[in-house]
Amino acid sequence: MLKLPDFDDVCAAAGRLDGHAHRTPVMTSRTVNQELGAEVFFKCENLQRMGAFKFRGAFNALSKFDQKQRNAGVVTFSSGNHAQAIALSARLLGIPATIVMPHDAPASKVAATRGYGGKIVSYDRYQDDREQIGRDLADKHGLTLIPPYDHPDVIAGQGTAAKELLEEVAPLDALFVSLGGGGLLAGSALATRALALDCKLYGVEPEAGNDGQQSFRSGAIVHIETPKTIADGAQTQHLGNYTFAIIKRDVDDILTVSDEQLIECMRFFASRMKMVVEPTGCLGLAAARKIKADLKGQRVGVLISGGNVDLDRYCSLLRT
Numbered sequence: 120m121l122k123l124p125d126f127d128d129v130c131a132a133a134g135r136l137d138g139h140a141h142r143t144p145v146m147t148s149r150t151v152n153q154e155l156g157a158e159v160f161f162k163c164e165n166l167q168r169m170g171a172f173k174f175r176g177a178f179n180a181l182s183k184f185d186q187k188q189r190n191a192g193v194v195t196f197s198s199g200n201h202a203q204a205i206a207l208s209a210r211l212l213g214i215p216a217t218i219v220m221p222h223d224a225p226a227s228k229v230a231a232t233r234g235y236g237g238k239i240v241s242y243d244r245y246q247d248d249r250e251q252i253g254r255d256l257a258d259k260h261g262l263t264l265i266p267p268y269d270h271p272d273v274i275a276g277q278g279t280a281a282k283e284l285l286e287e288v289a290p291l292d293a294l295f296v297s298l299g300g301g302g303l304l305a306g307s308a309l310a311t312r313a314l315a316l317d318c319k320l321y322g323v324e325p326e327a328g329n330d331g332q333q334s335f336r337s338g339a340i341v342h343i344e345t346p347k348t349i350a351d352g353a354q355t356q357h358l359g360n361y362t363f364a365i366i367k368r369d370v371d372d373i374l375t376v377s378d379e380q381l382i383e384c385m386r387f388f389a390s391r392m393k394m395v396v397e398p399t400g401c402l403g404l405a406a407a408r409k410i411k412a413d414l415k416g417q418r419v420g421v422l423i424s425g426g427n428v429d430l431d432r433y434c435s436l437l438r439t
């Protein structure tokens with residue numbers, strides 16, 4: 120039996136993050152309220168340190184290391200926001216970090232990770248098993264592996280964003296959260312079930328990568344090929360054992376949206392709210408728009424998960 124994290128762990132994580140993570144703003148938009156006929160509250164994790172909520176889980180996990188773990192260091196595998204989150208948290212805590220990244224990862228992500236002081240080990244994404252490389256490094260050098268989502272301390276840390284949102288604007292009738300491997304959604308579920316029992320909680324995935332929806336509806340973790348979608352933070356192939364157990368128990372439904380709908384939301388955030396939001400960060404709003412008929416007159420939370428997108432890519436996506 121897995122020992123699942125609970126709301127006490129989210130509260131403990133909030134204590135560790137206090138003074139280190141930003142308490143990100145909650146924003147509103149009259150345009151969106153009019154469009155949806157609802158009152159919408161955006162939790163802006165695109166304005167979190169390093170540009171995404173992932174700082175929360177990474178910093179919480181590393182803060183719990185004992186002295187021996189701190190001396191030896193942390194290893195993780197990720198090409199995205201988790202890599203930067205681990206590298207930055209490790210630097211702040213004085214812990215050496217090794218990041219396993221595909222050799223064709225975007226130059227901006229590699230540079231950001233290196234800029235935070237992370238040591239990069241590259242691999243071939245078509246031939247090598249990144250988890251195996253991470254585990255081998257951990258065994259060989261005594262490093263502690265912190266995976267991107269399927270870890271109790273990561274889940275508890277991610278839950279602090281929804282905790283802050285609910286403490287600020289509860290009661291909510293519905294909350295929309297981006298879903299990749301499920302760390303953010305599982306953490307949000309722990310906070311939501313403790314603070315807003317009646318709030319409907321939705322995970323949102325790209326249409327092309329609906330493994331979470333398939334898993335939720337079938338009751339067992341479904342694995343898929345790496346999906347083709349612009350939502351690179353949600354290109355996961357499967358949920359984790361911890362994340363799925365919590366999602367299955369606490370989430371109301373998993374919805375999907377198209378890449379076109381994500382681009383419309385990126386345009387909306389830029390033009391109306393003056394915010395750069397990465398494609399994966401738009402999943403929540405895109406889903407709320409899609410089911411707006413069900414949200415009339417309600418108080419709705421939307422978690423904007425991140426804002427890290429290469430500027431050239433951002434511009435070309437907005438132009439499509």
Ligand SMILES: *Cc1c(COP(=O)(O)O)cnc(C)c1O
Pocket residue numbers: 171173199200201267268277297298299300301302303304352353355397399400424425426
């Ligand atoms: C990682 C990430 C997600 C997905 O989070 P999971 O915990 O893997 O479900 C969503 N949005 C952004 C911006 C991310 O970086």
